[in-house]
Amino acid sequence: MPGPPELDRDQHSVGHRHLDDLAVDLVWEVGEHGGRGDGAVVVHHHVGSDSFSCVHDNSSCSLHTFPTASAAIDATNGRPVRLSSRAQQLRPSTIRAIAERAGQVTHPLVRLDIGEPDFPEPAVLAEVGGEILGAGSSYLPTRGLPAFRERLAEHLTASLGDSLEAPLTADAVHVTAGGSEALTLAFALFCDAGDTVLLPSPGYPGYGMFTSTLGVHTRTYALDPEDGWRPDLAAIEAGLADGARVVVVNSPNNPTGSVVSREDHLRIVELARAHDAWVVADEVYHAMQFSGDVLNAYALAPDRTIGVYSFSKTYSMTGYRLGVALVPEALREKYTMLMMGGVSSIAQEAGLRVLDTDTAPMHAFYAARQELATKVLEAHGLPSWPAAGTFYRLVALPDGADDMAVALALVEAGVVAVPGSAFGELSGHGTSYLRLSLTRPDEEIERAVAVIAEVLRGGTTGS
Ligand SMILES: Cc1ncc(COP(=O)(O)O)c(C=O)c1O
Structure with a gap:
C-alpha cells in the first residue's frame, strides 16, 4: 500500500466548515483508495459516531466524492442531536455522491x-386532476381504494398470464407508496433488527437503504457476469442455512438488465421453503422485458412470495409514488397493519385511470x-x-x-x-x-x- 500523501488538514477542513463549527475532533484514518494505484487515498473521518469519506489527490480535497452525512444539530444548544443508532448508521448513496458532483458543475451534462x-406519461393523466381535485376526500381503506384494487387484480391476472392457478382477487392486492414501500414492508414483516436479508449483487442499492432503516442486516449472493448473470444458488442456500429470513429476487434486474430463469427461480423458492424463509420478488421492471423467461414470481408460488410491482417505470409515474404488493393469504392482515395509513387518493385515482394504457x-x-x-x-x-x-x-x-x-x-x-x-x-x-x-x-x-x-x-x- 502506498504511503499516505502529506495531507494539509487546514486546506481539507475548508470543505467541512460545518464540522469545525461543531468544535469536535476530526479523527483521520487514511487508507488506499482501492484499485486506483496512483497514490490517491481515501480518508475516513469520524465525528462522534458519524463518519464520512473523501478521496484525496495529493494534499487537496478537490475530489470530494462522498457526500457527507452531515450531523443533525439541535438549534437550541448547537450540539449534535442524539439520534437512534439506526439513524446514525444511515449513509448517503454513491449515486447521490455523483449527482451532487454533477450539481456543482456549470457546463452542460x-x-x-x-x-x-x-x-411520456399516459395522456389520460392530464384529465385526471380536474375530476379528482375539489371532489372531497376521506380516509381510504389502508390497503387501497377498493375499485383500484379490483382493477389491479384483473390487470395483474392478465399480465401474470398462465402461471396463475386461479385469477387474482383484490384481497391479494396492497397499494403502496411505490415499490420502495412494498419492499420495506416485506422486510419489516419477516425481519427483526439483526436478522438478515439476502440480496443480489450487483443489485439495486435501495434494498440496503430500506433494510438499514429497520436495523436489518444484508448478505449478498453473486450474479455471475460470465453466465448471463445467473444467481449463485449455492450462495443463496448457504445464506438461508445461516438463518436469512428473506431472499430478494429482482427480475429484470437493476443494474444488469438480466432476468432469472424460471428453473432457477423455482429452485430458490424450494430453498426458501426448506429453510422457513420467504421470497420477495421485485418485478418493478416486468413491463420492460425483451427476452428470456418472464418470471411472474408471485404466480409461481403465491404462498411463499411477496410480489412487488410499480407504476414508476411501467407508466413513467415516478413522482406519483404508486406501487403494489401481492401478498400471500396468510400474511395479508399483518402486512396491512404495517402500512402507514395508505397511499394518497389522488395517486390511486390516477393509477386506476392509467391501467387501460397500452404499454x-x-x-x-x-x-x-x-x-x-x-x-x-x-x-x-x-x-x-x-x-x-x-x-x-x-x-x-x-x-x-x-x-x-x-x-x-x-x-x-x-x-x-x-x-x-x-x-x-x-x-x-x-x-x-x-x-x-x-x-x-x-x-x-x-x-x-x-x-x-x-x-x-x-x-x-x-x-
Ligand atoms: C429494482 C428496483 N426496485 C424498486 C425500485 C423502487 O421503485 P419505486 O419505489 O419508484 O416504485 C427501483 C427504483 O429504481 C428499482 O430499480
Whole structure:
C-alpha cells in the first residue's frame, strides 16, 4: 500500500466548515483508495459516531466524492442531536455522491445516472386532476381504494398470464407508496433488527437503504457476469442455512438488465421453503422485458412470495409514488397493519385511470434504446453486457480502472453515469463497470458514449 500523501488538514477542513463549527475532533484514518494505484487515498473521518469519506489527490480535497452525512444539530444548544443508532448508521448513496458532483458543475451534462423513464406519461393523466381535485376526500381503506384494487387484480391476472392457478382477487392486492414501500414492508414483516436479508449483487442499492432503516442486516449472493448473470444458488442456500429470513429476487434486474430463469427461480423458492424463509420478488421492471423467461414470481408460488410491482417505470409515474404488493393469504392482515395509513387518493385515482394504457409502445421504445446502445457501444469498442430487460446498460471498464474516478472524470467531460460499485462488486471478477440509464434522447446517448470512449482512451482514470 502506498504511503499516505502529506495531507494539509487546514486546506481539507475548508470543505467541512460545518464540522469545525461543531468544535469536535476530526479523527483521520487514511487508507488506499482501492484499485486506483496512483497514490490517491481515501480518508475516513469520524465525528462522534458519524463518519464520512473523501478521496484525496495529493494534499487537496478537490475530489470530494462522498457526500457527507452531515450531523443533525439541535438549534437550541448547537450540539449534535442524539439520534437512534439506526439513524446514525444511515449513509448517503454513491449515486447521490455523483449527482451532487454533477450539481456543482456549470457546463452542460448528459444525465445517464437517473433511473427514471423519459417515455411520456399516459395522456389520460392530464384529465385526471380536474375530476379528482375539489371532489372531497376521506380516509381510504389502508390497503387501497377498493375499485383500484379490483382493477389491479384483473390487470395483474392478465399480465401474470398462465402461471396463475386461479385469477387474482383484490384481497391479494396492497397499494403502496411505490415499490420502495412494498419492499420495506416485506422486510419489516419477516425481519427483526439483526436478522438478515439476502440480496443480489450487483443489485439495486435501495434494498440496503430500506433494510438499514429497520436495523436489518444484508448478505449478498453473486450474479455471475460470465453466465448471463445467473444467481449463485449455492450462495443463496448457504445464506438461508445461516438463518436469512428473506431472499430478494429482482427480475429484470437493476443494474444488469438480466432476468432469472424460471428453473432457477423455482429452485430458490424450494430453498426458501426448506429453510422457513420467504421470497420477495421485485418485478418493478416486468413491463420492460425483451427476452428470456418472464418470471411472474408471485404466480409461481403465491404462498411463499411477496410480489412487488410499480407504476414508476411501467407508466413513467415516478413522482406519483404508486406501487403494489401481492401478498400471500396468510400474511395479508399483518402486512396491512404495517402500512402507514395508505397511499394518497389522488395517486390511486390516477393509477386506476392509467391501467387501460397500452404499454407496448413503451416496451418497443426501450427495446430500441437497448439496440441503439449495443450499436453505439460496439462502434466505440466499449464492451457491455446485453440487457434482457430494463433501460439500464452496464459498460465494462478496462482492467484496473477505478469506477469512481472514471465517473468523476466523466462529469468533468459532460456525462453523468453511475459507478458500478454503487451496486456491488463483481465478486471473483476484477472488472469494474459503469451503469448507464438509457433515458435520454438517442442523440444524447450517442454523444455520451463517444465521450466515455474518449475519457477511457485518455487513460487518466485508472492504473
Ligand atoms: C429494482 C428496483 N426496485 C424498486 C425500485 C423502487 O421503485 P419505486 O419505489 O419508484 O416504485 C427501483 C427504483 O429504481 C428499482 O430499480
